[in-house]
Amino acid sequence: MSDIHADLALSYPGFALQVALRLPGRGVSVLLGPSGCGKTTVLRALAGLTRARGRVAVGSACWQDDAQHTWEPVHRRPIGMVFQEASLFAHLSVRGNLDYGLKRTPAAERHVTLDDAVALLGIGHLMDRRPENLSGGERQRVAIARALLTSPRLLLMDEPLSALDAARKAEVLPFLERLNAQAGVPVVYVTHALDEAARLADHLVLMDAGRVQATGTPAELFARLDLPLSHLDEAAAVVQATVAAHEPAYGQSRLEVGGLPLWTGLSPAAIGQSVRVRVLARDVSVALSRAVDSSIVNILPATVASLRDDGPDTVTLQLMLGTPQASHGSTLLLARLTRRSCEHLKLAPGLAVFAQVKGAALMG
Secondary structure (H helix, E strand, O other): OOOEEEEEEEEEOOEEEEEEEEEOOOOEEEEEOOOOOOHHHHHHHHHOOOOOEEEEEEOOEEEEEHHHOEEOOHHHOOEEEEOOOOOOOOOOOHHHHHHHHHHOOOHHHOOOOHHHHHHHHOOHHHOOOOHHHOOHHHHHHHHHHHHHOOOOOEEEEEOOOOOOOHHHHHHHHHHHHHHHHHOOOOEEEEEOOHHHHHHHOOEEEEEEOOEEEEEEOHHHHHOOOOOHHHHOOOOEEEEEEEEEEEEHHHOEEEEEEOOEEEEEEOOOOOOOOEEEEEEEHHHEEEEOOOOOOOOOOEEEEEEEEEEEEOOOOEEEEEEEEEOOOOEEEEEEEEEEEEHHHHHHOOOOOOOEEEEEEOOOEEOO
């Protein structure tokens, strides 16, 4: 499927939206930003629920083009939508709710079967239950399955986990990852939660005050010193890695990042599988030589890429794994240090150092 194009403008008292989006036609594109920044407005405009000015095209299909007086109403846009609340029909069983979604699409145009959706979302044991007898996480999984069964060309998800507690959210996230990998339907996903964006996004769009601040991969954007993500207390780098080995006796797995080893907690992923890792800036320290008598096992060669002055006592570094002569796939980390340490070590861009990673959390 070709890319998704959205050039949208909208204004009302106290708010103005002006965005030009080019989203990939596969995987999950996450719109991330604070409440009120325009994320949901963009999603509703893609769906045709909100009338913004401009143009919306999904692949070769033009859904809106004001210059050409083109407007496809929401019922003629092949989309599936999942909202904060599951909005299931209370008088129907899970099976009845899924049948409703399936019957919205003529049989000849269906590319998602009932069996596929049920297996993908793990809801086979729920088919005869009514929504009132489901947990919040189960209801959202049914809602996602129902949206998929309309065989959409685009799946729109508006903060689908925000109404769930931590346990139910953890229940649903693995299914969203499977959806990304197996369903083959592009997703535009709205959230203000950093963990969801870091874990799910293939393509990340940062928004604020009705504008796009930056676009790119989570690995690129989370580690940029000029973006607000790196100013947060929980600032972290998102690292793509490959599972290399498991050591159950120690409860650890060895990952590889551009040929460099990174030890984490034991991963359920198979050897050779790609995983994402979140490394908090406060869990990274810097040394000029490799310690041989440290309890920290993750000591990786790195190069200072840039640094940012954060006030009288703190400096944030962007580190590129590898030496100045041989970086490893431009994998970036953040390190938050005291100004005293930074000046004592004479840290500056281009300097070869060792990144000491105290903690690295697997995402999923």
